[in-house]
Amino acid sequence: MEKVLKTPIAEEEVRALKAGDVVYVSGTLFTARDEAHRVLLERGAPFPLEGLALFHCGPVVKKAGETWRVVAAGPTTSARMELFEAEFLEKFKPRVIIGKGGMGERTLNALSEVGAVYTHFTGGAGALAAQAIRGVKEVHFLEELGIPEAVWVFEVERFGPLVVAMDASGRSLYADLEKTVEKNMDQIRARIQGA
Amino acid sequence: MSKMSEKLVETLAEALGQAATVLPNDVISALERARDREEGPARVQLEAILRNVEIAKAGQVPICQDTGTPTFFVRFGTKFPYLEELLSAIPEAVRLATRKVPLRPNTVHPLTGENPGDNTGRHIPHVTWLPVPGDGAEIFLLPKGGGSENCCALKMLTPGLGIKGVKKAVVEHVVACGGKPCPPTVVGVGIGGGADLSLKLGKLALLRPVGERHPEREVAALEEELEELINASGVGPMGLGGKTTVLAVHVEYAHRHPASLPLGIVVQCWADRRAHLRISPSGEIVIRNP
Numbered sequence: 001m002e003k004v005l006k007t008p009i010a011e012e013e014v015r016a017l018k019a020g021d022v023v024y025v026s027g028t029l030f031t032a033r034d035e036a037h038r039v040l041l042e043r044g045a046p047f048p049l050e051g052l053a054l055f056h057c058g059p060v061v062k063k064a065g066e067t068w069r070v071v072a073a074g075p076t077t078s079a080r081m082e083l084f085e086a087e088f089l090e091k092f093k094p095r096v097i098i099g100k101g102g103m104g105e106r107t108l109n110a111l112s113e114v115g116a117v118y119t120h121f122t123g124g125a126g127a128l129a130a131q132a133i134r135g136v137k138e139v140h141f142l143e144e145l146g147i148p149e150a151v152w153v154f155e156v157e158r159f160g161p162l163v164v165a166m167d168a169s170g171r172s173l174y175a176d177l178e179k180t181v182e183k184n185m186d187q188i189r190a191r192i193q194g195a
Numbered sequence: 196m197s198k199m200s201e202k203l204v205e206t207l208a209e210a211l212g213q214a215a216t217v218l219p220n221d222v223i224s225a226l227e228r229a230r231d232r233e234e235g236p237a238r239v240q241l242e243a244i245l246r247n248v249e250i251a252k253a254g255q256v257p258i259c260q261d262t263g264t265p266t267f268f269v270r271f272g273t274k275f276p277y278l279e280e281l282l283s284a285i286p287e288a289v290r291l292a293t294r295k296v297p298l299r300p301n302t303v304h305p306l307t308g309e310n311p312g313d314n315t316g317r318h319i320p321h322v323t324w325l326p327v328p329g330d331g332a333e334i335f336l337l338p339k340g341g342g343s344e345n346c347c348a349l350k351m352l353t354p355g356l357g358i359k360g361v362k363k364a365v366v367e368h369v370v371a372c373g374g375k376p377c378p379p380t381v382v383g384v385g386i387g388g389g390a391d392l393s394l395k396l397g398k399l400a401l402l403r404p405v406g407e408r409h410p411e412r413e414v415a416a417l418e419e420e421l422e423e424l425i426n427a428s429g430v431g432p433m434g435l436g437g438k439t440t441v442l443a444v445h446v447e448y449a450h451r452h453p454a455s456l457p458l459g460i461v462v463q464c465w466a467d468r469r470a471h472l473r474i475s476p477s478g479e480i481v482i483r484n485p
Contacts, residue, residue, distance in 0.1 A: 035308075058299065060260045071297065101374040120435065122240050122433060123433055123464070124258065125246075125247035126261075127250040130256065147312075174374070177434070191424065192363050
């Protein structure tokens with residue numbers, strides 16, 4: 001199944017998604033890394049985040065006159081945001097998280113509770129991502145946090161491909177794979193010992 | 196600034212730009228071979244990666260938003276005449292490239308969080324100076340991203356565990372990293388030396404073109420075995436499952452203390468960005484995109 005999610009994304013829409021689906025996002029997407037999560041949780045959001053896509057990303061941007069242009073914007077490692085994400089989802093209700101590498105148990109539970117999915121965008125594919133970004137709508141906390149950590153608000157069209165890696169029914173591709181890998185590792189360890 | 200200083204700053208900045216936007220051919224070939232043997236989600240990831248590489252090259256934009264920490268390795272002749280110019284040109288080139296390419300400003304003060312915005316700072320850019328006999332110089336650029344750098348590790352193994360212990364530690368570590376370092380990765384392994392040297396050897400191992408074997412037969416065999424073992428794990432591209440977890444493993448070694456078996460594991464993401472320059476004693480500079 002391959003579909004385009006348009007923001008604001010409804011709860012029912014993400015609850016219908018299954019781990020392994022490939023989706024694209026069109027509409028509004030905002031970035032938040034470690035510091036931005038902390039600041040938004042402490043001070044509240046400067047605009048409504050419900051139904052939007054949250055992107056774990058520190059972009060490379062260039063200013064031409066008064067306009068910001070996004071040069072590269074791939075995902076950063078999501079695991080670092082595990083500290084904040086469950087609380088963040090409950091408080092702000094973004095419906096789609098875009099990142100890489102997956103997140104932990106607490107986030108997986110929060111996805112089910114709140115009604116959201118975690119999607120995987122190809123790590124490092126910053127140029128591919130930038131191509132889907134039509135423009136920068138706003139930027140927050142830029143002076144305080146610097147370019148990579150600021151909250152950037154992008155207008156996007158068919159941003160993806162995004163693999164639904166953790167769905168709202170508690171299934172995680174990462175957890176599934178972990179079991180397969182652990183089984184393979186038993187054989188690999190035996191081969192090393194036996195060699 | 197002297198003419199040579201200016202030329203060095205400009206050429207180094209150009210090389211930094213090339214490293215950020217054009218992936219070396221040896222890496223592209225390795226990624227294409229990986230795509231051809233994968234299917235399903237693993238293939239989707241590799242196709243996205245290769246499309247991204249094309250977009251970056253055509254548009255002269257960075258391959259990845261994390262343009263990394265610019266890291267330099269300089270092999271310079273003891274009679275190389277431009278050492279002083281080179282010393283000051285390196286941070287200047289980083290500043291210029293940060294503005295021009297642009298590169299993401301990635302240097303943060305560890306205590307105050309302040310970011311100077313030009314990719315320089317205390318001890319940064321870091322240069323590894325390697326004196327050799329002669330009068331020319333060779334510069335390797337390795338802009339390395341934070342996600343994969345976070346997956347580097349030092350293991351001080353018990354020597355009695357021997358080479359089996361080394362294999363087990365490398366495989367377990369790389370597999371435990373899962374999708375975090377953006378696999379398929381290139382892994383540099385440094386064995387022996389000491390705590391700091393083993394990690395440095397791991398980084399130096401990354402300067403070799405992907406898949407080029409160590410000249411010593413036993414080391415080359417270990418590289419091949421480690422690749423095969425890690426890829427049997429099934430972690431796959433981006434940690435979503437598949438046959439290709441590493442594109443290559445490169446091993447370097449140094450003699451060790453009888454009581455120590457240091458193991459430095461350096462993980463580099465699929466965007467194994469590198470550039471290489473050669474400076475002749477007469478001041479000619481050639482960028483060779485690997």
